Amino acid sequence: MPQDVKIAPRELIQADYKGLRNSERLDTTAGVEELRFMQSMEGRAHNGAGAFHKRFFVNTSVDDIVRGLDKEPDVIKEKRQRLIDEIVEFARRVIKGERPNRLLSVKGTPLLGIPLFKTKIINPYDVVKGLYLGGLRDSPPTRKAAEKKYGITIGYGSCYLLNIEVMERMGLDGEVLAHQPHESEIEDFKKQGLIADPKIFLHTAQAWAGPVR
Secondary structure, rough: OHHHHHOOHHHHHHEEEEEHHHOOOOOOOOHHHHHHHHHHHHHHHHHHOHHHHOOOOOOOHHHHHHOOOOOOHHHHHHHHHHHHHHHHHHHHHHHOOOOOOOOOOOOOHHHHHHHHHOOOOOOOHHHHHHHHHHHHHHOOOHHHHHHHHEEEEEEEEEEEEEEEHHHOOOOOHOOOOHOOOOOOHHHHHHHHEEEOOOHHHHHOOOOOEEEEO
C-alpha cells in the first residue's frame, strides 16, 4: 500500500524527535520524557510544527510516530497505560478513604516520574477533585454547554475508530473530521462504514482513531 501523503514520513518523525530531545527537557524520568515527546509529536505533525516545517500531516497517529521511531506500538501503549493506571489507583485509594499526603504510587515512586511529587505535601481530596474537573473539561456535553452559556466556540468531539479507506473515499481526513462539525452525520458515517465496529474492524483493516467533532 502506498504511503499516505497525510501521514508524516519516517525521516521527518525522526528529525523532529531528535530536535525535541536536543532542545527540551521535562522534569521527569528519561522514560516518561520519551513517552511525552512521542505523544506531543502527533499534534506537531498535525500542525506542521518543528521539523515538519508547516507541512500538515493530519492523518498521523501516535502509532505512526512510534513506528517512525522504530519502536513497537504495543510496547509503548503498555508503558503509557501504566502511568495512567497509577493515577487511577491513587484516586481509588483516596475515594476509599486513604489520605496519602504525596503523589506517589503504591510502590513509592512519584506519579508520572515527577521528582517534586516525592516531597510536595498535598491534599488528596483536592487532587481527586482536580482530576474530576479536568475530566469534565474535555467532556463533549460539558463543552457544548459552555459554548451555549458563554456564546463562544471552543470545539468538542468524541473519539471513534475510523476506516481509513472509507475516509479517503469520502474525501475526508483527520483535520476535517476533528475541526469541522459533524454531530448530525454520525449515524450516516456508521452506515457508510466510516465509523467502524472495533470488535470486528481491528482484525481486518487499518484504522485511525481520532476525534470527530
